[in-house]
Amino acid sequence: MARHLSDDELAAYFALRGAGDRLQRVVAQQLRAHDLTEVQFAILAQLGSGTDGIGMSELARGLVVTKSGLTYQAGQLESRGLVARRPSTDDDRGVLLHLTPDGRALLARVLPAHITLVRELFIDRIDPADLAIVRDALAQVARD
Amino acid sequence: MARHLSDDELAAYFALRGAGDRLQRVVAQQLRAHDLTEVQFAILAQLGSGTDGIGMSELARGLVVTKSGLTYQAGQLESRGLVARRPSTDDDRGVLLHLTPDGRALLARVLPAHITLVRELFIDRIDPADLAIVRDALAQVARD
DNA sequence: TCGCACTCGTTCGAATTGGAACGATACCAG
DNA sequence: CTGGTATCGTTCCAATTCGAACGAGTGCGA
Numbered sequence: 001m002a003r004h005l006s007d008d009e010l011a012a013y014f015a016l017r018g019a020g021d022r023l024q025r026v027v028a029q030q031l032r033a034h035d036l037t038e039v040q041f042a043i044l045a046q047l048g049s050g051t052d053g054i055g056m057s058e059l060a061r062g063l064v065v066t067k068s069g070l071t072y073q074a075g076q077l078e079s080r081g082l083v084a085r086r087p088s089t090d091d092d093r094g095v096l097l098h099l100t101p102d103g104r105a106l107l108a109r110v111l112p113a114h115i116t117l118v119r120e121l122f123i124d125r126i127d128p129a130d131l132a133i134v135r136d137a138l139a140q141v142a143r144d
Numbered sequence: 145m146a147r148h149l150s151d152d153e154l155a156a157y158f159a160l161r162g163a164g165d166r167l168q169r170v171v172a173q174q175l176r177a178h179d180l181t182e183v184q185f186a187i188l189a190q191l192g193s194g195t196d197g198i199g200m201s202e203l204a205r206g207l208v209v210t211k212s213g214l215t216y217q218a219g220q221l222e223s224r225g226l227v228a229r230r231p232s233t234d235d236d237r238g239v240l241l242h243l244t245p246d247g248r249a250l251l252a253r254v255l256p257a258h259i260t261l262v263r264e265l266f267i268d269r270i271d272p273a274d275l276a277i278v279r280d281a282l283a284q285v286a287r288d
Numbered sequence: 289t290c291g292c293a294c295t296c297g298t299t300c301g302a303a304t305t306g307g308a309a310c311g312a313t314a315c316c317a318g
Numbered sequence: 319c320t321g322g323t324a325t326c327g328t329t330c331c332a333a334t335t336c337g338a339a340c341g342a343g344t345g346c347g348a
Contacts, residue, residue, distance in 0.1 A: 005259055009267050012279035016266065018286030020164030021208045037334085056297055064165045066336055071298055073334085093296035093343045115149055122160065123153050125284040133274050134281045135156035140269040142162030181304080200327055210306055215328055217304085237313045237326035 016138075023121055030117055034110050039065055039073050041114070044082065044099065044107045053096035055088065082106055160282075167265055174261055178254050183209055183217050185258070188226065188243065188251045197240035199232065226250060 005013065028038050036044075042063050047054060060070040074097055077083040082103035088094030099107070126134060149157065172182050180188075186207050191198060204214045218241055221227040226247035232238030243251070270278060 005262065005267070008275065008279065009263075012270075012275055012282070013262055013266060015279050015282035015286055016164060016167070019282040020160060020168075022286050023160070024164075025208065039334090057295075060297095064169065067297065068299080068337075069335055074297095076334095088296095091296075091344075095297060118149065118157055119153075122157060122285050123149070125287075126156075126281045130277050130281050131152065131156055133277050135152065135159050137270045137274050137278045138159035138163040139155070141266050142159055142166050143269075183304090201325075204327095211327065212307075212329080213305055218327095220304095232326095235314075235326075239327060 016141075019122075023118075026121060027114065027117060030113060031110070034106070036106075036110065037073070039063065039069070040077055041110065043070070043073060043077060043097070044103055045111070047083065047097060047099045048104065048107045048111075053086065053098050055091075055094050055096055059097060077103070160285075163266075167262075170265060171258065171261060174257060175254070178250070180250075180254065181217070183207065183213070184221055185254065187214070187217060187221060187241070188247055189255070191227065191241060191243045192248065192251045192255075197230065197242050199235075199238050199240055203241060221247070 024038065027041075031038060031041050043059065046059060046062060056070055056074065057067060060067045063070070065073070074083060074085065078085060080102075081100055084098045084100050086096050086098060088096050123131070168182065171185075175182060175185050187203065190203060190206060200214055200218065201211060204211045207214070209217070218227060218229065222229060225244055228242045228244050230240050230242060232240050267275070
């Protein structure tokens with residue numbers, strides 16, 4: 001087993017962390033203008049894109065949050081009327097999270113700016129021919 | 145300005161977030177076995193690689209932490225004897241953080257496993273020919 | 289049917305985080 | 319020198335985070 005990382009490998013590793021961190025920072029800052037946390041935005045986005053109503057555990061797995069963290073944030077969003085909890089019909093333990101109309105409206109207001117930001121910071125900085133390579137490579141890393 | 149992201153672009157974005165998040169999760173889990181936080185490990189690693197003694201603000205800029213967060217973690221590490229604070233000679237406001245022998249020893253114990261993990265999860269999953277492309281692309285994203 | 293292991297979402301407490309102060313020092317233009 | 323402004327690291331507080339434990343419900347094999 002290799003005992004160290006070459007300069008190139010190290011640089012790639014740092015670039016990955018750097019890119020992720022930077023994106024995270026800038027996005028968080030932008031969302032703060034809408035009184036949204038990254039996690040909260042991620043929840044809304046998940047609920048917005050996809051079938052209506054997602055279980056808490058499934059949601060927590062998709063995002064980078066523990067179940068308890070999600071419970072907390074779901075409570076925050078619920079108290080702001082952006083999200084609603086509804087008991088699951090096919091599993092008495094389950095709770096499904098839904099977007100309220102207000103939540104959907106807020107998401108619609110925030111999403112365009114978010115997309116623009118992703119474009120500026122990420123997509124537009126990469127040669128289109130390389131984007132597919134980057135996508136596939138990173139997808140391999142994300143894969144279990 | 146484009147109003148949306150194409151499927152490919154979206155996939156690339158998700159891949160980036162997914163890769164970063166996954167790496168972060170797994171690394172955090174590994175470090176927990178050594179009673180270290182990601183942030184704490186990052187501090188030790190920074191102090192270990194480079195000139196001895198780094199100022200708090202400079203350190204905070206390099207890592208993804210606010211100054212106050214760094215003050216807290218420096219305190220934690222200091223109370224465990226892994227790190228030492230020393231006043232800067234050329235700036236009376238400054239404090240330089242140093243690795244203690246214990247800190248250096250712990251770093252030496254943890255680093256190999258960390259490197260192995262980075263290899264397994266990141267480097268080895270990417271075609272060597274693509275690694276340079278990924279590195280350069282992500283470096284552009286990280287760039288200010 | 290019973291038991292047993294697993295998953296559900298929540299609660300609790302402790303740890304960590306960021307942001308806005310703050311006192312102290314450095315730096316710079318005038 | 320003198321003022322104003324920026325930076326240093328710290329402190330404080332509120333918000334958020336995680337992990338462990340929990341009661342409740344599910345599902346499966348014996």
